[in-house]
Amino acid sequence: MGTIYDYIGGKILEDISKALHVFRKNEGSLADADIGKRMLSNIAEFEPAVINIYEAANAVRNARTVAIGERVCRTLHPGSIFTESVFLDELADAMLQKGFAEKCSAEEAESVLRKYPNHPLIISKVSGKHQEICRSHPPECVYWLAEKHGLKCLKRKGKCR
Numbered sequence: 300m301g302t303i304y305d306y307i308g309g310k311i312l313e314d315i316s317k318a319l320h321v322f323r324k325n326e327g328s329l330a331d332a333d334i335g336k337r338m339l340s341n342i343a344e345f346e347p348a349v350i351n352i353y354e355a356a357n358a359v360r361n362a363r364t365v366a367i368g369e370r371v372c373r374t375l376h377p378g379s380i381f382t383e384s385v386f387l388d389e390l391a392d393a394m395l396q397k398g399f400a401e402k403c404s405a406e407e408a409e410s411v412l413r414k415y416p417n418h419p420l421i422i423s424k425v426s427g428k429h430q431e432i433c434r435s436h437p438p439e440c441v442y443w444l445a446e447k448h449g450l451k452c453l454k455r456k457g458k459c460r
């Protein structure tokens with residue numbers, strides 16, 4: 300499972316980088332390949348879900364701490380389109396402590412998330428709780444690339460938090 304420590308210690312970037320490497324090397328479906336099954340199992344622990352702005356705003360309003368920062372994987376693609384993520388609760392606390400995000404109000408977070416309407420919103424579980432809302436960039440997003448390779452991992456409906 301992805302943990303808060305992975306986010307502040309850099310392991311999350313190593314894991315994303317390894318996954319991107321596999322996706323770059325394989326053009327077709329990975330659904331029946333052993334590596335594909337392992338990747339799907341790892342990704343499933345994040346329970347990623349595509350949510351709309353109202354669901355995102357609701358998650359933000361229910362959080363104790365809210366912070367904004369560059370989407371985590373952009374470090375691996377510094378020249379790519381800039382989008383931001385919102386971090387909640389314990390993940391937000393940790394990202395603030397490390398200087399990886401800035402504290403904000405629920406209204407500010409909602410306003411930031413509204414800035415990138417063409418980038419799907421994805422909420423992910425970190426340390427067992429949905430604490431990251433990303434304005435994803437599909438060409439470089441592990442979840443969207445997984446789906447492109449036949450690994451269906453994104454929930455479209457349902458309880459997100």
Ligand code: SF4
Pocket residue numbers: 315370371372373421433434435436437439440441442
């Ligand atoms: S774009 Fe995808 S892989 Fe990158 S931080 Fe957002 S959800 Fe994670």
